[in-house]
Amino acid sequence: MAGQVQRQTGVALWRQIADRIRQAISAGAYDETGMVPPETALAQQFGVNRHTVRSAIAALAQEGIVRAVQGRGTLIERKERLNFPITKRTRFTAGIGEQAREMRGLLLSYSEEKADAEVARGLKIRSGEPVIRMETVRKADGRPVSCATAWFPAGRFGGMPDAYKRTESITKAFAELGLSDYVRATTEITAIHADEADTAALELAPGAILLITKAVNTDLEGVPVQYAVSRFAADRVQFTIEN
Amino acid sequence: MAGQVQRQTGVALWRQIADRIRQAISAGAYDETGMVPPETALAQQFGVNRHTVRSAIAALAQEGIVRAVQGRGTLIERKERLNFPITKRTRFTAGIGEQAREMRGLLLSYSEEKADAEVARGLKIRSGEPVIRMETVRKADGRPVSCATAWFPAGRFGGMPDAYKRTESITKAFAELGLSDYVRATTEITAIHADEADTAALELAPGAILLITKAVNTDLEGVPVQYAVSRFAADRVQFTIEN
DNA sequence: TATAGTTGTCTATATCAATAGACATTTAAA
DNA sequence: TTTAAATGTCTATTGATATAGACAACTATA
Structure with a gap:
């Protein structure tokens, strides 16, 4: 070689x-x-x-x-690469499982805004309808693993930012808001070079690669409850799809 | 911005x-x-x-x-990005569907060799057992999309290189060899910078990003028939996982 | 036919990236 | 204690990267 x-x-x-x-x-x-x-x-x-x-x-x-x-x-000093299974029951915290001792999701900021075309398509609502946007960073054993921008229908999940801040988990926050179960509908995966903001948030080596997922989660009736764009440090993670 | x-x-x-x-x-x-x-x-x-x-x-x-x-x-001049659905029935040629007029798979080289640890794990055989290795390039409308290294159990699919050269399709080659159907068992996805060989084969801009998939296909009884490491030009493709 | 707006070309300069070689410093093993 | 093997530091030189400014050449439009 x-x-x-x-x-x-x-x-x-x-x-x-x-x-x-x-x-x-x-x-x-x-x-x-x-x-x-x-x-x-x-x-x-x-x-x-x-x-x-x-x-x-x-x-x-x-x-x-x-x-x-x-x-x-x-x-x-360190050689691990975290594995994320992508399945119907994809959850960040549970997916990591025993690969890390501690998992945390930190809320950086949030706001209510009108859905743009991309978000509306993901959540199957009309452009301009109100949504909650959350910017989060997820860490495994204190090491940043991904940045995510997530949107939720504002009417049904107005309390999301507050619940997430307390529970540090999307799954637990959904549970607090009365949604006990949800499933992953679609996941899109691409890769790009990290920009300045993500380099800082993920404590990356400059010029690093990001794996991007765009995911839609729905409730058990198939109604979209979350659209999320997550940006993973490519040298710290891999995805696994089991069929 | x-x-x-x-x-x-x-x-x-x-x-x-x-x-x-x-x-x-x-x-x-x-x-x-x-x-x-x-x-x-x-x-x-x-x-x-x-x-x-x-x-x-x-x-x-x-x-x-x-x-x-x-x-x-x-x-x-050009703005498209090819979409690859990853499902139980993942097939390169069919997956592209109407996104391109012509799909071709070209055999660069092949050889019979002994399975190393990684290949043995994928094909669920013992290290050292004979396998067929094929290096291929897949093109959509003449534009290279991915390089792949694929391994097949030598006993069952010794005729693979020849069948693939004729049909330019894994699915059709399997059919010629008596395997009418197969399913995707697992897919792993990571991302790295392209090396020299892949840059040349995929006609990439130097320093480009590759999306890497490591996939296992099995027959309908769950016996692995193919282990493949594919390297996609990240700026030309995206993957979609539907659950 | 001017003119504004755009890409193309040239020169010059400063900084970063990479090579080359010499030698110091530290560690572990003979 | 010596020695081999490894990382650390220094100087010097070359080529790639980036900035700066000036002006040419081309296109579309007023």
């Missing part, structure tokens, strides 16, 4: 190499030693100068993924 | 801006005029020099998304 990095692409070599090493760590490539290969070996592997590799490792150290120790080598 | 680009991140400004303009085009932001805003307007919007915007537009022109015309402006 040599010569996998590209020059003159607008993406710096040190960033490409950081991405590859992060991926290799996540895939368990260095599990035997618990360490990243020596800088000189990586430099040879990628066909670059040792200093370029050092820039990549410095970036990973900044992310808290590795720790370089003079004389010893570069130790792997 | 100003100041959304980040400096000193290892991702060049012109690349970040190209990504944002591509996204805006795809979202229909410029549908009224069918043109990208003037370079000076974009430069002001993103808070960069006009020359930097020009680099971004040159990259998009290279991709065939826009065409700059001196004196007039920058015309949008």
Whole structure:
């Protein structure tokens, strides 16, 4: 596996190499030693100068993924990637299950507004009808995993922001508002580069990739109760669809 | 929407801006005029020099998304994004449906080899058992959409490469080999930066994002018949999961 | 036929990214 | 205690990235 990095692409070599090493760590490539290969070996592997590799490792150290120790080598500090099953019963908190000790959903802001075309299509209402919008960040063991913008029909779920702030969970908030069960109707998945706001909110390495889901949840009668656009740090998560 | 680009991140400004303009085009932001805003307007919007915007537009022109015309402006040539439904009956060719006129699957190479741990887990066989590996590229209307590496149990589907070369379709090839129906068991989705080989095969802008799916197909008795790792050009596709 | 608005081209300069080499410092093992 | 192997630091140089300004060339329209 040599010569996998590209020059003159607008993406710096040190960033490409950081991405590859992060991926290799996540895939368990260095599990035997618990360490990243020596800088000189990586430099040879990628066909670059040792200093370029050092820039990549410095970036990973900044992310808290590795720790370089003079004389010893570069130790792997963290290698997990959270898995999100996407099913009829998709729930953020429960989906994480035993992969993290603590799950929290934090409400950043909310407002009542009129549904635009996209939200109206998701919630099957008319454009201009009132909806509640919530901006949230979800964390696993204190580490940000995703930002989400969620819309709810204002009439039925006006109390959503308050309930979510208390329970830190969409499922529990729905329960408080009299909706004991709901199902995932559709999920769309795309990927883009993170913008400034999400980079800050998710504590990402700049230039990182986001996995975007656009999801519709309905009650058991098929009436949409939530439309949400979630932005996940691509290097911390993966999705699983079981059929 | 100003100041959304980040400096000193290892991702060049012109690349970040190209990504944002591509996204805006795809979202229909410029549908009224069918043109990208003037370079000076974009430069002001993103808070960069006009020359930097020009680099971004040159990259998009290279991709065939826009065409700059001196004196007039920058015309949008293409804005579609293919949608792939992921269901029990996920099939590449049928899934595209009416979104493209012509679908082709091209066999790049194939070989018989021993299953490694990942493939063995997917196909529910033992590591070291013989499998057929195929490298393919799939195109919609001549435009590359995804690269895939697929593995099949060698005993049951030894004729796969030959059948695929003729039919250009996994479904039809399975049918020729006596498997009239199959179902998608699991799909994993992640995202990474494209490497050199995929950039070339998919005719991507360098540094582009890939959506990765790792999928297991089984026959109707639940016996795995295919394990495939597919790499999609993230700016050309989206996935939809219907529950 | 002017004119405003747009893209195309050129020069110059500053900063970031990458390479190259030398040597110091620390760790672990012989 | 020596030595090999690893990371840390420094200087110097080259090429890519970004800014700045001026002006040419083209298009559509008043």
